[in-house]
Amino acid sequence: MIRKIRIVTQGLFLLTFLWLFLQTESKGTDELGYPVKIFLDADPLIFITTILSSREWYQTFFLAIAVIIATVILGRVFCGWVCPMGTLNNIVSALQKKRPRRAPLNWHWLKYCILTFLITLSLFSLQFTGIFDPISFLIRSFSLSVYPLVVYATKATFDLFYNLNIPVLVNMSEFTYALFKKIWLPFQQPFFLQSAFLGLLFFIILGLNLLEKRFWCKYLCPLGAFLGLLSRYAFLQRSVSEGCNSCGACDFDCQGGASPDQKEKWHNTECMACMNCDDLCPQHAVGFRFFKKAQTVPIDLGKRRVIGAILSGLAAVPLMRITAINKQAGASEPKLIRPPGSLDEKQFLARCVKCGECMKVCITNGLQPTFLEAGIEGIWSPVLIPRIGYCEYRCTLCGQVCPTGAIKKLEMQDKEKVKVGLAMIDKGRCLPYAHATPCIVCQEVCPIPKKAIWLEKAKVMSRNEDVMILNQPHIDLDLCNGCGLCEAKCPVLGQPAIYVTSIGESRSKENQLLLS
Amino acid sequence: MKVFSECLMDRRDFLKTTIVAGITFAIPGNASLFLKALDAAEKTDLVVAHGISPARITTAAIDGLGGIRAFISRGDIVVVKPNIGWDRLPEYAATTNPEVVSTVVALCYEAGAKQVKVFDHSVVDPRRCYKQSGISTAATAVGGIVSYIDDRKFREVKLPGVALKSWPLYTEAIEADKFINIPIAKTHGLSTLTLGMKNLMGIMGSSRGRIHQRIDGSLVDLAMAVKPTLIILDAVRVLTANGPQGGDLADVKQLNTVVAGRDQVAVDAFGATLFGIKGSALGYVVAGQKAGLGNMDLAKLRIKKINV
Numbered sequence: 128m129i130r131k132i133r134i135v136t137q138g139l140f141l142l143t144f145l146w147l148f149l150q151t152e153s154k155g156t157d158e159l160g161y162p163v164k165i166f167l168d169a170d171p172l173i174f175i176t177t178i179l180s181s182r183e184w185y186q187t188f189f190l191a192i193a194v195i196i197a198t199v200i201l202g203r204v205f206c207g208w209v210c211p212m213g214t215l216n217n218i219v220s221a222l223q224k225k226r227p228r229r230a231p232l233n234w235h236w237l238k239y240c241i242l243t244f245l246i247t248l249s250l251f252s253l254q255f256t257g258i259f260d261p262i263s264f265l266i267r268s269f270s271l272s273v274y275p276l277v278v279y280a281t282k283a284t285f286d287l288f289y290n291l292n293i294p295v296l297v298n299m300s301e302f303t304y305a306l307f308k309k310i311w312l313p314f315q316q317p318f319f320l321q322s323a324f325l326g327l328l329f330f331i332i333l334g335l336n337l338l339e340k341r342f343w344c345k346y347l348c349p350l351g352a353f354l355g356l357l358s359r360y361a362f363l364q365r366s367v368s369e370g371c372n373s374c375g376a377c378d379f380d381c382q383g384g385a386s387p388d389q390k391e392k393w394h395n396t397e398c399m400a401c402m403n404c405d406d407l408c409p410q411h412a413v414g415f416r417f418f419k420k421a422q423t424v425p426i427d428l429g430k431r432r433v434i435g436a437i438l439s440g441l442a443a444v445p446l447m448r449i450t451a452i453n454k455q456a457g458a459s460e461p462k463l464i465r466p467p468g469s470l471d472e473k474q475f476l477a478r479c480v481k482c483g484e485c486m487k488v489c490i491t492n493g494l495q496p497t498f499l500e501a502g503i504e505g506i507w508s509p510v511l512i513p514r515i516g517y518c519e520y521r522c523t524l525c526g527q528v529c530p531t532g533a534i535k536k537l538e539m540q541d542k543e544k545v546k547v548g549l550a551m552i553d554k555g556r557c558l559p560y561a562h563a564t565p566c567i568v569c570q571e572v573c574p575i576p577k578k579a580i581w582l583e584k585a586k587v588m589s590r591n592e593d594v595m596i597l598n599q600p601h602i603d604l605d606l607c608n609g610c611g612l613c614e615a616k617c618p619v620l621g622q623p624a625i626y627v628t629s630i631g632e633s634r635s636k637e638n639q640l641l642l643s
Numbered sequence: 644m645k646v647f648s649e650c651l652m653d654r655r656d657f658l659k660t661t662i663v664a665g666i667t668f669a670i671p672g673n674a675s676l677f678l679k680a681l682d683a684a685e686k687t688d689l690v691v692a693h694g695i696s697p698a699r700i701t702t703a704a705i706d707g708l709g710g711i712r713a714f715i716s717r718g719d720i721v722v723v724k725p726n727i728g729w730d731r732l733p734e735y736a737a738t739t740n741p742e743v744v745s746t747v748v749a750l751c752y753e754a755g756a757k758q759v760k761v762f763d764h765s766v767v768d769p770r771r772c773y774k775q776s777g778i779s780t781a782a783t784a785v786g787g788i789v790s791y792i793d794d795r796k797f798r799e800v801k802l803p804g805v806a807l808k809s810w811p812l813y814t815e816a817i818e819a820d821k822f823i824n825i826p827i828a829k830t831h832g833l834s835t836l837t838l839g840m841k842n843l844m845g846i847m848g849s850s851r852g853r854i855h856q857r858i859d860g861s862l863v864d865l866a867m868a869v870k871p872t873l874i875i876l877d878a879v880r881v882l883t884a885n886g887p888q889g890g891d892l893a894d895v896k897q898l899n900t901v902v903a904g905r906d907q908v909a910v911d912a913f914g915a916t917l918f919g920i921k922g923s924a925l926g927y928v929v930a931g932q933k934a935g936l937g938n939m940d941l942a943k944l945r946i947k948k949i950n951v
Contacts, residue, residue: 153768154770155770155771286795289795314770490768490771519730520730520890521775522768522771558856565856566855566856570832572888573888576894582832618853618855
């Protein structure tokens, strides 16, 4: 009975998660209308490590603290009942019907080591939690890979029917297509760099469930480890009565691999409160009760492993930071254009959890995951690539969905002033400069009310010595905000004749050009 | 009650000024008068309607050309093509006035149109353009079928070849029974204007930015291929600088005017005068005249001016 309630609860949370994921998309206004980042807000691991790494308190802490309190009272109910990543692992695990012949790996210690490593990093201001945090991992994988994949396949299928051009069939498929568009398809096909790589990583993690049930949850998840520590002295504890005849029926169905059949030798920190053992016990000997003394063994960890994790954390901080891009202003990749409202790079990296929310919501698909442009420390953090999509002038959505404030939420009048970089012209490729051909596209599209691109009427000689008067674009560096619309629309494809680099970005004191 | 009496007053003024169209309105049963009215309307090349209400000047301008039934027949599939190119509120005069658009859509339905479709190939994000321009809401409210551009619906179309031999155009636009172009009058580049012919770029696919290399010829090609049934130039508000996108209310001028006509060159030539320049100063107007698309000589056109 409790098991059924749990499954329904898990389903509801997963659906809520998916629904909010789908709502992380513009509908034409600058509001989303739903609390789309609520699962990230509720993630205590992100909460604590961000506070440690940024050394600043955090605005939306209520949910994270609620999860901490719930865990102290009820144990790891978040893992067993709420976490959408856990539920997905659970679903794939359910495909494994037979008990595997191998003994389980029992690597429970590994996730505590990962947790220790991440906390050590964050103590030294390096926020790396997002790489392993389940909510971050899930949203990133869905946003950048899984959802685009499903959308592509769906669109391709409907296109196939559309091109068959059989009247009734086309009507039917187009009707369904329109319905899908209303319910769950995005406005446009999302495209992301590294999508295959990120997708592969996600499917491998899901696949591990076939090796062993809830592999990720048991052995890898640092959030699970954190909640495990909190659940050690939880008010709600499992108790096994005298009636237990050690039949072992509960063992295979234990989601945490907590050895429930071992009675008082079981691992209470591994229990996800799934209540399978309670439901399954043929003797009705298992129960969960408040204020019972825990019948359990200590966390299976070992001093050496903990020290090893701390030491590797201590080494990893300088190792990640000695990359030459940190040497001086301007040494980093000039195309590392951060979203509008991003904090100064150091503070930005201390907060960004690489969840991909900003990339999911970006109206032009221009926000993409970095690879090594921002060092390993900044892997999968957002970068604006204007050739893929520019920054929409009156859009502040990325700042609205950022869970940790790495991208500030901007008011509209501030957004219009924030510079993410500056555009410059490549006279060697620009048509009116280099090729005696008229073109004013960059000036036409420039969204700055007074135009950050101005045109100079210039006499240009063609090959036949005809003198032509052409409009040659110039950039007003004071007005340009680096949105990249000019670069996005420049007809000189490939390497554009006008392009944005991060110099002049408002968030940086150092990365400046003009004396101001 | 007050509103109603105001309406009556305006109606009376309206009747006085637009006798021809007025009579067809007032006595629809009188066939000979109706024909006369049509005849007179045929002879009008351009109607310039001026007044506070965008809806009323739009209706008056169309009535001045013989009424919507002179253009739209029962059962027609009509495309109404406003400018929804930019993410700006109507006050900024970067996109067509939503009331002008919705009035035209409603009139088409009154004339028995089967479907009135409204769309534009926006330059920036379409969701934001459709919403902020107010056009999506206004047109939908009167039954207009507002849709975003669907990439699958572009088809390579042969063009006259003044500058372009062929280009992918939006099938819904070229296959419609009637096409009504509703541009807004704005500056573009440094000295050029974007009026009716330039608004047709909104049915072009592919990387249309390239046509700026031979903009005048390209626009003539496009205008000859599309041949709108009716052009309604929205000059309720015009953008006098920093077009076509604008963004500064100081650059917006309230003209409270709508220009309607059948001749694309004539509409654009007259549109130029709203900015104090001659039609002959616009390359595509001259090229249009040369290609036989229309007449830019305003002195030779019968232009009817109406105050509503």
